[in-house]
Amino acid sequence: MKTSNFDAQITAIVFDAEGAVFALGDGSVRFEDGAFSAAHDGAILCAVVHPSGNGVVTGGDDGRLIWHRRADAGVLATSARGQWIDAVDASAESGLIAFSAGKTLSVIDAKDAGFRRDFQHERTVSGVAFEPKGRRIATSTYGGAALWFARIAEQKPTFLKWAGSHTAVTFSPDGAFVVTAMQDAQLHGWRLKDQKNMRMGGYPSKVRAMSFLSNGQLLATAGASGAVLWPFVGANGPMGREATEIGYDEGSLVALVASQPRHGLLAAGLTDGRVWLADPAGQGLNFLKADKGSPITALAMSADAKRVAWADEDGNAGVSTL
Amino acid sequence: MTDKIPVTVLTGYLGAGKTTLLNRILTEDHGKRYAVIVNEFGEIGIDNDLVVGADEDVFEMNNGCVCCTVRGDLIRVVAGLMKRQRPGKPAFDAIIVETTGLADPGPVAQTFFVDEDVKAKTQLDSVTALVDAKHVMARLDDSKEAREQVAFADRIILNKTDLVTEAELVEVERRLRKLNPLAPITRAERANVPLDQVLGLGGFDLGRILDINPEFANPAHGEAGHVHDEHCDHDHHDHDHDHNHADHGHDHGHSHGARGHAHEDDIKGISLSLDRPMDGAKFTAWLDRLLGEQGQNILRAKGIINVAGEDRRLVFQAVHMILEGDLQREWGDKERRWSRAVFIGRDLDEAALKAGFEACAA
Numbered sequence: 001m002k003t004s005n006f007d008a009q010i011t012a013i014v015f016d017a018e019g020a021v022f023a024l025g026d027g028s029v030r031f032e033d034g035a036f037s038a039a040h041d042g043a044i045l046c047a048v049v050h051p052s053g054n055g056v057v058t059g060g061d062d063g064r065l066i067w068h069r070r071a072d073a074g075v076l077a078t079s080a081r082g083q084w085i086d087a088v089d090a091s092a093e094s095g096l097i098a099f100s101a102g103k104t105l106s107v108i109d110a111k112d113a114g115f116r117r118d119f120q121h122e123r124t125v126s127g128v129a130f131e132p133k134g135r136r137i138a139t140s141t142y143g144g145a146a147l148w149f150a151r152i153a154e155q156k157p158t159f160l161k162w163a164g165s166h167t168a169v170t171f172s173p174d175g176a177f178v179v180t181a182m183q184d185a186q187l188h189g190w191r192l193k194d195q196k197n198m199r200m201g202g203y204p205s206k207v208r209a210m211s212f213l214s215n216g217q218l219l220a221t222a223g224a225s226g227a228v229l230w231p232f233v234g235a236n237g238p239m240g241r242e243a244t245e246i247g248y249d250e251g252s253l254v255a256l257v258a259s260q261p262r263h264g265l266l267a268a269g270l271t272d273g274r275v276w277l278a279d280p281a282g283q284g285l286n287f288l289k290a291d292k293g294s295p296i297t298a299l300a301m302s303a304d305a306k307r308v309a310w311a312d313e314d315g316n317a318g319v320s321t322l
Numbered sequence: 323m324t325d326k327i328p329v330t331v332l333t334g335y336l337g338a339g340k341t342t343l344l345n346r347i348l349t350e351d352h353g354k355r356y357a358v359i360v361n362e363f364g365e366i367g368i369d370n371d372l373v374v375g376a377d378e379d380v381f382e383m384n385n386g387c388v389c390c391t392v393r394g395d396l397i398r399v400v401a402g403l404m405k406r407q408r409p410g411k412p413a414f415d416a417i418i419v420e421t422t423g424l425a426d427p428g429p430v431a432q433t434f435f436v437d438e439d440v441k442a443k444t445q446l447d448s449v450t451a452l453v454d455a456k457h458v459m460a461r462l463d464d465s466k467e468a469r470e471q472v473a474f475a476d477r478i479i480l481n482k483t484d485l486v487t488e489a490e491l492v493e494v495e496r497r498l499r500k501l502n503p504l505a506p507i508t509r510a511e512r513a514n515v516p517l518d519q520v521l522g523l524g525g526f527d528l529g530r531i532l533d534i535n536p537e538f539a540n541p542a543h544g545e546a547g548h549v550h551d552e553h554c555d556h557d558h559h560d561h562d563h564d565h566n567h568a569d570h571g572h573d574h575g576h577s578h579g580a581r582g583h584a585h586e587d588d589i590k591g592i593s594l595s596l597d598r599p600m601d602g603a604k605f606t607a608w609l610d611r612l613l614g615e616q617g618q619n620i621l622r623a624k625g626i627i628n629v630a631g632e633d634r635r636l637v638f639q640a641v642h643m644i645l646e647g648d649l650q651r652e653w654g655d656k657e658r659r660w661s662r663a664v665f666i667g668r669d670l671d672e673a674a675l676k677a678g679f680e681a682c683a684a
Contacts, residue, residue: 006409007408007409008408008409009404009405009406009407009408009409011405025405025406025407025408026406026408042406043402043405043406044405045402045405061374061402061405061406081375083375084374084399084402086398086402102362102377103377123379123394124377124379124394124395124398126398142379142381142394164381164383165381165383165394183381183383183392183394183397183437184383205438206438206439313409314409314410315408315409
């Protein structure tokens with residue numbers, strides 16, 4: 001494992017085609033190979049791999065969306081009135097980038113600088129996720145999730161209603177389900193074809209991360225003493241089925257999880273600073289970081305599931321090759 | 323781990339002087355780093371990179387409990403501000419949350435008790451209400467929010483005192499004190515209040531609830547219902563109190579709308595005290611039930627209780643239904659061991675509260 005220490009908080013980690021990229025609370029981006037980009041004036045709030053696979057797109061509290069590459073960085077878009085850019089997602093399939101600032105979801109095209117769509121919500125948008133083909137976008141907001149067509153200028157979104165404050169959103173890899181995390185320590189899901197609701201509760205803490213793995217057959221989440229796994233097999237998803245929990249440890253909570261939809265491995269970062277890797281189909285946990293420390297605040301797995309990167313609240317970071 | 327960042331909530335309507343005060347907090351030479359969260363569509367126009375806009379996004383959590391009405395924008399903005407934190411150092415020395423004159427301070431305060439992420443990183447220090455001496459009376463008459471903001475505060479800054487007469491000030495202070503007997507009132511001109519009277523007050527810190535003076539709830543001298551007792555801080559001989567007050571002040575309970583000056587506000591502070599020790603279990607059960615049933619109407623409560631058979635003081639504070647209580651320091655040898663509590667709320671039944679409180683005697 002390769003470790004490093006930063007003098008600012010690591011707010012997000014992503015793997016681009018070449019390696020791990022760390023986005024920091026001081027507005028800079030540090031590439032694993034030492035390259036450095038200090039483009040934001042303020043903290044980086046969110047980050048995603050650029051649709052090209054080269055470099056990272058970050059949203060900041062300076063209201064700017066910036067594409068950082070190892071030798072170059074440039075502003076892709078800005079928010080109205082410099083509002084914080086809270087959430088970002090990108091689609092390699094469609095080449096689009098979606099980000100939210102306040103109540104607005106904006107969509108830009110990585111290959112067409114003239115393209116931009118702005119979609120308004122009634123309440124603040126907390127999360128943004130492309131469906132697997134990159135043509136639709138789900139946003140989480142108060143009272144549910146909104147579904148937008150990424151390219152259509154004038155439209156009314158499909159609103160998936162569920163009372164409460166939704167704080168993050170993800171699409172299942174087959175595009176059949178949308179799942180949100182909620183303020184009240186639970187998940188909520190919808191099957192899109194009939195908007196059937198799925199309540200997924202029982203968490204002792206807010207769920208800060210959710211990630212699909214095993215060809216979309218499992219949704220792993222943080223927010224409990226172990227990593228919680230919801231089965232998404234068949235047309236009914238987790239409806240009427242029980243979740244399982246792996247790596248249960250009474251003394252800590254799983255703060256973050258990371259996985260890749262096409263692979264079966266799951267990484268978890270704990271509130272006590274440990275990081276483990278597991279194959280839910282197999283046995284046992286492989287501790288990538290067995291030493292306890294400050295809580296894990298960022299975690300990522302590379303697209304080929306061969307590398308895992310983590311960071312803790314004290315600015316320590318590590319990259320393991322599996 | 324680093325210490326939690328103290329958060330001060332600054333309430334007040336348009337023109338009360340919040341912009342002036344916030345500008346002072348941001349620009350005075352104090353060597354501190356403050357972040358200010360302001361209403362995005364409000365009137366505060368300060369150009370500073372540590373000023374963040376938020377949009378008063380109030381929501382109820384799914385359990386339907388009124389105490390879980392929180393401000394989603396604060397959860398989001400506080401989480402974002404924490405990303406500026408550097409290892410081993412707090413991100414800011416303090417965070418100041420500005421609210422508009424229309425904001426309900428309850429959800430603002432509750433956010434800091436209910437949301438686990440916010441609670442982990444920050445600690446609500448106090449709520450300060452800024453009021454304008456010249457216009458506050460009219461505001462209190464016509465605005466429920468103005469009355470609630472005053473009633474909710476840990477400290478009231480009575481600003482623009484140079485624009486009114488002393489007699490008017492006394493009248494204003496009398497009314498503010500009835501609405502909120504717990505909060506000290508600081509007079510100011512052009513918001514020239516020392517910053518240590520706004521920041522670092524520890525209004526929600528049980529360890530700093532050292533004394534509660536029931537006489538604050540006692541109407542001021544010369545006022546209907548004023549009681550002279552040992553707390554009266556004056557010489558009985560050199561004042562001429564007006565005890566001829568049958569024509570006003572006792573006209574309770576006939577109206578629940580806006581109040582004229584001579585009438586009672588719908589919100590008031592009720593002060594209770596008891597010299598006999600209390601039964602700890604009985605008191606706790608009574609307080610739990612009271613907050614459960616009337617917590618929506620109880621904005622703030624604080625108390626120091628003398629529990630029978632316990633050498634330490636039981637101290638509590640509540641915001642609506644959120645109650646915090648703990649045994650604090652021991653009673654001093656020469657200290658008067660007595661229980662006292664103040665409840666500030668809307669349409670509270672003073673006689674019932676008093677009876678319930680006293681029934682907890684051991």
